[in-house]
Amino acid sequence: MNYELLKKLCETPSVAGREQRIRDFIHNNVKGYFDEIKVDALGSLICKKFSKNKKKKKILLLCHMDEIGFLVSYINPKGYVFVDPVGGFDPRNLFSRRVLVCTEKEDLKAVMNPQGKPVHTQSAMDRKKIPEPNEFFIDTGLGEKANDKIQIGDYVVMDEPFLELPKKIVSKALDNRIACWLGMEIARYVSENKIELDNDLIIVFTSQEEVGLRGAKTASFDVEPDIAIGIDTTLACDTPGVPEQDWITTHGKGFGLHIKDSSFISDHELVSKFAKLAEKNKIPYQRTILSRGGQDGAAGQQAGSGAKAIAIVVGTRYIHTVTEMVDKSDLENALKILKKFLED
Ligand SMILES: [Zn+2]
Incomplete structure (x- = not known):
């Protein structure tokens, strides 16, 4: 796994509304992977790879690049x-x-x-x-x-350094540079393996998520997706002092299949589709409901006349601190399911 790339992403300073540096870094590293790349007025980086399939749909991945x-x-x-x-x-x-x-x-x-x-x-x-x-x-x-x-x-x-432990990654800004990493790794995978996609793949590295999904709203309006997937961290409260029913996710139990948070409810058919795909390919996953908190998938779902939407999330301990921690296997399983979904 290319954790050197994740380190660079986490250590590039860019808060909401000041995404220029992270956007330039991502742009420079994904240039060759897409047919069209543009920056919109709110500063989101919209990257499109077109399918030759006549019956194609538009699949949108939303990865916010701002940090708190x-x-x-x-x-x-x-x-x-x-x-x-x-x-x-x-x-x-x-x-x-x-x-x-x-x-x-x-x-x-x-x-x-x-x-x-x-x-x-x-x-x-x-x-x-x-x-x-x-x-x-x-x-x-x-x-x-x-x-x-x-x-x-x-x-x-x-200003705290990125830390790789045997099973975990610790850093500031894992929320949401893990999604930038997932988006970039998927783009590289599709491009390097010359995968013929049945659908257009649009990956948007969005701005200003942390202040209210602002970049995702305008970018989704522009893209008008058929399917929108919000990629983000979620809570992993499997730590001392928290009763088990409040854990949201548990480290090491797989990627998070978002059912609901306070910004949107995932499309039920898409949830079943992802669940079946994960089971077929033996990719561990956990269903997640977050009673308070939102993410870019909501903006994708409600853009234009609406899209089917879901979120793929990665359980993160100590979120919004400099010690945000993800389990490597959960992150790798998130990458696996996204690759399978695009190939399916
Ligand atoms: Zn986030």
Whole structure:
């Protein structure tokens, strides 16, 4: 498995609305695999491979390429930087983080901490309080000079290295660079093996999913798919302190076959089709329902006059933290089922 590619994807900073770097990286690496590639007004990368089949349909894979992060909202005269979140952070995970402030000219390494006193001098009351994301600040160590280098609207990402363990991958931004990886690996597979597809394959690397499926909405409107597949992470809460009925998925039990989340209900026939295909090919899978949370498949389903839609998901522990963790076998099984579906 090409985990070197996944590492590069995870370590390329690009928050919602600032997808240029990740888009350029993907674009450069998939150029030869498609018949047509374009970037739409919201910054999604729309890649099309046409089938020669006269009765073809349009199959759309949606892979969001943005990551959660921050936009700089204020720099005080001493050079401390304040931020506004882009996407959902749990502030309990923001204490003492290394971050990267991405400006138009350069990336500045820095640290993020909450306002207030250190543990030694805190009151008992302060110690219990969890600050809001906008109560954190960033210190670049540049002092007042930060004002010359950083401006409001520059973006900030977490700065933590990608880690490959024997059975797991750990990184920031696995949500949703695993889908970018799956989309790119499928495109490479179809192209290198000269597979004659019965249907048009459109892979869209979407923008701004983390702030409300915004890129997927306009791209799906443009594509007008017959079948839309949202590819994303989902929760894997198979960890201490969570009752089993709330696990959503379990690591190592296969790719996630999305039944429902709060943004859409998968097409029932498609669910059966994927389930049968997985069973026939001995690809492990788990059915998943997420009571709160949405994803790009919803935008695909509701574009134009509507499409049959489903999502293929990968259970992710510690989601929206710098320690997001996926099981390699679940990721590999997601790749297998998508290849089989396109060939079927
Ligand atoms: Zn996601």
